[in-house]
Amino acid sequence: MPSFICTTCGVGYAPSDTPPQSCRICSDERQYVNAGGQDWTTLAALQATHENDIRELEPGLFGIGASPQIAIGQRALFIAQPGGGVLWDCTPLVTPEAVAHIEAHGGLRAIAISHPHFYASMVDWSEAFGGIPIHLHADDRAHVMRPSERVTHWTGETLDLGQGITLIRCGGHFAGSSALHWAGGAGGEGVLTTGDTIMVVPDSRWVSFMYSYPNLIPLPARAVARIAGAVAPFASDTIYAGWWDRVLRGDASARVRASADRYIAAIAPE
Structure with a gap:
């Protein structure tokens, strides 16, 4: 039996034998169901029409996306290390x-x-490497669809x-939303990989924080302060968010603090 994959979110x-009636991830207020209605695909179907896009982002770090874009278009990150590295985040396509x-x-x-x-397709990625562990925060257990x-x-x-x-664990976007800190990244200055728990914005000197990005639902000040505080002990020069063009280079730790302060000031009562 196939694992059916939602074409909107890619989960x-x-x-x-048959696809679910609806996608519970997209039915949540943080996401959305396409105006054309719920639709599904499978890994085999994606493999027939897509290929993985692999790019070296810095020594020891590779981005893995898909071409053409699938669903929300995120790319994963592979940190290569002796004895086996770590895959951060996931894409629907495994080739x-x-x-x-x-x-x-x-x-x-x-x-x-x-x-x-x-x-x-996290389980397919795991099985492709012999059944390696998939680490998810327990606070998001209810959102595991496979x-x-x-x-x-x-x-x-x-x-x-x-x-x-x-x-x-940062919280905010989801209760268990997390970031990954790689101390050896950025030439030893530290890399923070954030999905969209902390999002690098088009003005790549700044980051932002949201409960829902597509539906433009902000987070309260206490949640933003918590996120900034959670990553503060981990010195970082570079942030890689979940998409190819969302990268902040240079004094990332200070930029997160400044961005949190700017956000909290913007939503403060007049």
């Missing part, structure tokens, strides 16, 4: 070419995902994955 569901590229750079030891909109023994629900505020990689 895969538990294998079934033999992408697997071979990762294997040629040391393989994978774990997958970690920022929030439910990026769960995508349960699997590969999924590990971590708890608390941080999770150390070893070799300088730490998961950080």
Whole structure:
């Protein structure tokens, strides 16, 4: 049986003979159902019409997207490390070419995902590398549409994955929305990968924070302050959000603080 994949959000569901009646992820107020109605695809169908787009972003870090774009168009990040690296976030498309590229750079030891909109084909990615663990925050357990023994629900505020990689629960967009800190990134100055828990905006000197991006629902000041506080202990020079063009380079830690202050000031009562 195939895992049906929502064409709007790209999230895969538990294998079934027929597609679900609706996508629970898109029915949530943070997302939306296409005006044309609910529609589904499968991994096999995507493999027949798409290919993975793989780019080296800096030494030891590769972006993995899809061409043409699928669903909301995010790209994953592969941090290559000795003994197996980490795949951060997920895309609906898994191809033999992408697997071979990762294997040629040391393989994978774990997958970690920022929030439910990026769960995508996470189980297929795991199985392609022998069933490696998928680390999701337990606060988002209810949003897992394809349960699997590969999924590990971590708890608390941080999770150390070893070799300088730490998961950080930020909250905000979802209760378990997380970022990943890679201490060795940016030439040792530190990289923060954020999905859209912290979003680099078109003016790439700044970031922002939202409860819903497509529906333009903001977060309250306390949530924004929490997000900024959660990542403050992790020195970072560069932020990679969930899309190719959303990158902030240079003194990222200070830019997050300044962006949070700007946001909170903008929503303060007059």
